[in-house]
Amino acid sequence: MAGKTLQEWIAEAKDHALKARAIAKKCEDEGRDFTPDESAEIREHMGKAVAARAEIEKLKGNDELRKTLAELGDDIALDAKTDADGTRRTASGFQLPSRQKTIGQEFIETPEYKALMGQATDGRFGAKQRVQSGLAGFKSLVTGASDTSAGAFVVPDQLGLQVGLDAFKRPLRLRDLVTPGTTTSDSIEYVRMTSVTNNAAPVAEATSAANPTAPGGAGALVNNAGGGYKPESGLAAVKINTTVKTLAHWMPLTKRAISDAAQVVTLIDAFLRYGLEEELEDQMVQGDGTGENFEGIANVSGVQAQAFDTDIFTTVRKAKTKVRLVGRSMANGVLLNPLDLEEIDLKQDNEARYYFGGPGGVGTAQTLWGMPVIETESVPAGTAYVGDWRKAILWDRQQATIQMTDSHMDFFVRNLVVILAEMRAAFGVIQPNAFVEVDLAA
Structure with a gap:
């Protein structure tokens, strides 16, 4: 060997x-x-x-x-010779620096340098004085324009990514509205309320010891007269089972890119993590409940509906009323598509005045009928969702993680790696009638 x-x-x-x-x-x-x-x-x-x-x-x-x-010089150490003036040279004539002097000291003591300085009688060069050097050994111009000269040492400024990845992201706020939860299981069982019957009423004191079985039943006293019977109320609920879903995506990268540009790792980390959160928001709204999809608010049975009425403002206000009266809840947010929010911002009264301040105002409606406006592309244009988002729960099983490996296919022998982002979560609506799907189209 x-x-x-x-x-x-x-x-x-x-x-x-x-x-x-x-x-x-x-x-x-x-x-x-x-x-x-x-x-x-x-x-x-x-x-x-x-x-x-x-x-x-x-x-x-x-x-x-x-x-x-x-x-x-092949003979630096073995065959170095010293001239009469003390100059050390190799056998081939290459001048060696003195062991006692630095290269700079050797330079200023050369005859060429002394001849150059002799042109300055008082040690200074005049403003219009032409300086010429008799220094030997300059074979080519040292320039920054050539890759074979000083240009090889000129490195372009690496400014990196100036605007970041924000240009490719949308604001994600729905997670902040829903109730957060955690789980250590892959399956979740919860109770979904479908209706409430409240018959609470004042009840008179019993005035008879008769023994009817119930008001209105066989042998019962007419109109509960003297019976003292209390009314019965009830709840309608259904047991719901949901499983934890996995959201994931990956991208390939060369090992050289990782080692030569640490910024790349940060960008990929941010991009991959954001991608999971964007898909999570889409699933909470539009998931159809099939396969590995969430059961999103748009596909939950029992969610109320509000048809278009007069204009956007009237329609959304009526939906808020349904949340209050039918769902017995307080609406704490309205989800709008950016196009519908634009229409709201551009609304004017009879004197051409913008309702929300126009170009000189805050720029967009922050609230609508007292409800925070959540602008999201998860909602299709022409539709809005009004509801008490506390009645929806997001269970985190595994927060977003980033993993890297070269064991994918033949990546090991090709110097490639896979960067994988993954999270696990489940979503559930515990009271569907606390939400209203709103039709904004005339």
């Missing part, structure tokens, strides 16, 4: 890497994972490639040392 040349080690490393990649590509083309034998063979080839690379680095290091020595 020690007798191989640099080119032989390079060929051997390349051969083993190609064999490992060929096995990985075969499995990828066939759409299957590695067999145990294939995994062992890949590890063997990769191990030999790594060993060969180590030998390459050793030989490259030796070659670089030899090249440096050749540039400085």
Whole structure:
């Protein structure tokens, strides 16, 4: 092994890497994972490639040392000679710096430098004095415009991402309205209230000891006269089972991008995490309850409906009343599509005055009939949702996490990694009639 040349080690490393990649590509083309034998063979080839690379680095290091020595003179240490004036030179005539002086000191003591300074009689150059140097050794101009000169050291300013990813994000606020919860199980069972019957009423004291079975029943006293019977109320509820859903997405990245640009990791982290939250909001509103989808508010049985009436303002106000009277709740938010919110902002009275201040105002309606306005693209244009969002619960099973691995397909041998973002949660509406789906279209 020690007798191989640099080119032989390079060929051997390349051969083993190609064999490992060929096995990985075969499995990828066939759409299957590695067999145990294939995994062992890949590890063997990769191990030999790594060993060969180590030998390459050793030989490259030796070659670089030899090249440096050749540039400085092969005989620096052994055959250095000293001229009559004390100048040390190699056998090939290369001048060596003095052991007692720095390079700067050697420079200012050269005859060329002294001749240059001789042009300044008082030690200073005049404003219009032309300066010429007889310094030898300038073979080419050092310039920042050439990659083979000083330009190789000129690095462009790396300003990074100036606007961040906000340009691709939308505000997400629905999570702040609903009731937060946590769970340690993959299945959740809760009670959903469907109706309430309240027959509470004043009851007179019994004036008879007669024994009817109930008011109005066989042998009962007419109109509960003298009976002292209390009215019966009731609740209608249904047991709901929901499972924790997994939201996830991933993206590939090269190892070089990760190691050379730490900012990339931060951007991916922010982008992937945000993507989960955006999908979560969409699911809470529009999830159809099939497969791995949430049962969103738009598809929950028992949610009230409000048809369009006169204009947007009247329609939304009537929906708020339904939440109060039918749902016996206090509406604490209205979800609007940006297009519908724009229509509201542009509404004018009979004197062409904007209801919400117009261009000189706050810019958009912050509240509508006392309810905070939540602008979200999860709601389709022409529809709004008014409700008591405390009657909806979001259970967090696993907060958003970021994981990275190179074990996906043949990413290990291609220097690629997968960055995966994942979260687990469940959503439920415990009182559907506390919400109203509003039709904003005339």
